[in-house]
Amino acid sequence: MTVLVYLIPIALVLGLIALAAFLWSLKSGQFDDMEGAANRILFDEDDGPIPPHKPH
Numbered sequence: 001m002t003v004l005v006y007l008i009p010i011a012l013v014l015g016l017i018a019l020a021a022f023l024w025s026l027k028s029g030q031f032d033d034m035e036g037a038a039n040r041i042l043f044d045e046d047d048g049p050i051p052p053h054k055p056h
Helices: 003-027 036-040
Strands: none
Touching: none
């Protein structure tokens, strides 16, 4: 039972750290553009257009 005296404050501190990290990520703009990063990985703009296929 004395273990709870240590575990409850540790759980509260970890919860506060997680809440602080979540609030920091909200303020830093981590969740502003949820679709953009998912779409940018699919399109590679560095290669340019694909050359047309030449018939043999």
